[in-house]
Amino acid sequence: MTARRSRHRSAAYAALALGLAGSLALTGCKSHSSKKSKTSKTSSSSSYKSKKRRIIGGGAAAAGAGTAASRRVPDCFPSTYKVTFSQQSGPDSHVTVKFKNTTSRDCKLYNAPLLRFNNAKNPLPLLQGTPGHLDGTRLTVPAHGYAYAVIPTNTAAAKGTEQKSVAIDFMGISASSVTHGPVTVNFAEKRLHVSVGKTKVTNWMSSIHGAQLAAGVGK
Template sequence: MTARRSRHRSAAYAALALGLAGSLALTGCNSHSSKKSKKSSSSSSKSKKRKIIGGGAAAAGAGAASRRVPDCYPSTYKVTFSQQTGPKSHVAVKFKNSTSRDCKLYNAPLLRFNNAKKPLPLLQGTPGHLDGTRITVPAHGYAYAVIPTNTAATKGTEQKSVAIDFMGVSASSVTHGPVTVDFAEKRLHITVGTSKVTNWSSSIHGAQLAGGVGK
């Protein structure tokens, strides 16, 4: 009886040992699988983040490109002239941005009256590459320049036409032009002599002050 019980106990212990070993093996497998799953999830999350960041950078680049301000273009209907009389006589040059986007103007308009070889000198000096002025003309907005004609010499004689170029950053660069305005065709009486033209300004008052003919 004692020998049988001893054999039964030995068999039971052996079965128990096998059961425990199998359980531990399963636990190890599950743990390894869980770690793999976590790594896979982390990698997927990082990939999504990279995609989102990359997409954001592309969108920012596209936004910056769309915000670039183009140069303004002259035309016979965008640039108009009017003569102001009196002690502070001057010719007002008005540019209209007829587009739905902002545009930029550099320095001053280059004006050649009656097919002159050289444009009217600039009242505020010759612009360089670094000290040139630039203004942004809003969509459907205006910019102004003034030619003082408050003395006999600056008033000069009546002009027939004017060719207009839009200046670039420096005095030697031109962005767009020329276009020619025929004063007789537009029934305008514009008298200009040995005068100079101011830089572009966002307001007529600012241009008049720059030309010394402000009210």
């Protein structure tokens, strides 16, 4: 009887040990699987956040590039319907040169218009002096806005004789550079009477009054 009991107890202990080993193995498996799942979720979340940051960053960079591009202001272009001339008589006689920006976008003008009346070799001198590379002026003309320059003709020499035509160039930042032109306005075709002699032209101004004051014919 003693030997049988001993064998039964040994078998029971062996079964119990086998069961515990299986339980521990299963627990370890589950723990490893859980850790792996958590690591996978963390990695996936981190990857998603990283991608999200890249997308947001890329969008911001694209928006910045678009803003920078929209801030670039192109040069204004002359044409016979954009540049018009008119002459005022009296003690403050002067010729007004008016430019209209016919586009829906701002454009920029530099210094003064270069005007060659009757195919003259040299343009009309600038009233405010010849600009250099560093002291040139720039005027931004808003969409559908205007810019003005004035030629004083309030003396006999300044008024001179009636002109037939004028060629117009748009100056660059310095006196030696030209951005666009020339275009020619035929005064006879447009039925205009413009008399210009030994005189000068002002820089482009944003208002007619400002241009008149610069020419010494405004009050």
